[in-house]
Every structure is written in structure tokens, then in C-alpha cells.
Amino acid sequence: MNRELWDKCIEFHGHECPGLAIGYRAVLIAMEKINLTFSKDEELVCVTENDACGVDAVQVITGCTMGKGNLIYRDTGKMAFSFFNRSNGESIRLIMNEIETEMTREEKKIHILEAPAKEIFKIKKPNYEIPSHARIFNTIICDECGEGAKETNIRISNGKKLCLDCYQEYTRGW
Numbered sequence: 001m002n003r004e005l006w007d008k009c010i011e012f013h014g015h016e017c018p019g020l021a022i023g024y025r026a027v028l029i030a031m032e033k034i035n036l037t038f039s040k041d042e043e044l045v046c047v048t049e050n051d052a053c054g055v056d057a058v059q060v061i062t063g064c065t066m067g068k069g070n071l072i073y074r075d076t077g078k079m080a081f082s083f084f085n086r087s088n089g090e091s092i093r094l095i096m097n098e099i100e101t102e103m104t105r106e107e108k109k110i111h112i113l114e115a116p117a118k119e120i121f122k123i124k125k126p127n128y129e130i131p132s133h134a135r136i137f138n139t140i141i142c143d144e145c146g147e148g149a150k151e152t153n154i155r156i157s158n159g160k161k162l163c164l165d166c167y168q169e170y171t172r173g174w
Helices: 002-015 018-032 054-063 105-114
Strands: 042-048 070-071 080-085 091-098 121-124 139-141 149-151 153-157 160-162
Touching: 002 018, 018 054, 018 080, 018 091, 018 105, 042 054, 054 070, 054 080, 091 160, 139 153
Parallel strands: 042 070
Antiparallel strands: 042 080, 080 091, 091 121, 139 149, 153 160
């Protein structure tokens, strides 16, 4: 275990916990299996299927961020991470295995950090292609509130351009 790297993750996240350990281990396994290094731009892409603690370790170690567009949140609710290395075309998907619930929080953290990779994750290929590079979209001003939103988040309703806050979706009275 790289203590310096783990400490960096703790500093960023605010505390150490089993969740942070999950992301830490996922990245280390991916680094080993598909030759990942820190991503200064979009050389590496991570698709996270959860918004939990482990994502902070992913950001610290890989350099993947939502701002750069190479950290993509795909809300499946699964403790899963897919990594794509644009430099060599390799990819990997890590899905968390069940962990014995009889362990204490500290025991879980240690188990996640130290157990063999296959005991912690199912390791396979992603079932989708590498996401495209990040795009910059035009900003459209909402006709209702006057606030700008990216064009992909504008809806047309009765001839008006509306942001998602102002758009009143038809619900048939539910």
C-alpha cells in the first residue's frame, strides 16, 4: 500500500473510511491492469456508477474530474467503476463484491485495502464503448427566469425556451 497516496486521498476526502478504500483499491487495480497514470487532460476516463466516498479517491489518484469531463457519473446505484485508457485503448470495469457484514468499520476498511483484488471486485470489461471527449455546449437563456443553461438542458414548451427548473413537464395529473 502506498501510504503517501492513501494519506492524500484522506486529506482530500476529510476522513478515512471503507468507502474511500473502495475507490482507492479500484484505481490501484486499474492502474496495474491497464497501465493508468495521472490524467492531465482526458487521456483517462472514469465512469463511476455511484456518488459515494470512493469517487474522491478516483479524483485524487487519476486526475479524472467532472470539470474536465473525464469523470462521468452514470447513476446505476452500483459500486462500480469503469476506466478507459485513451493512450492504449484498454479498459476495465470493477464491480464491488459483497463484504461480510460481521466486520467492524475498521475491519472492512483494512479488508478492502489488503485483500486480493478478486475478493473485493469482479473484474471485467465495460459493456459499452469509451465515452466521447468532453464537449462545450452553447448557453441558452431561459425565457422564463432569464438564467443561462447549456443547450442540451433546454426544453421547448409552447414556443418558449425553458430551463429544467422552469419546464413544467406534462404529468397527466399524477
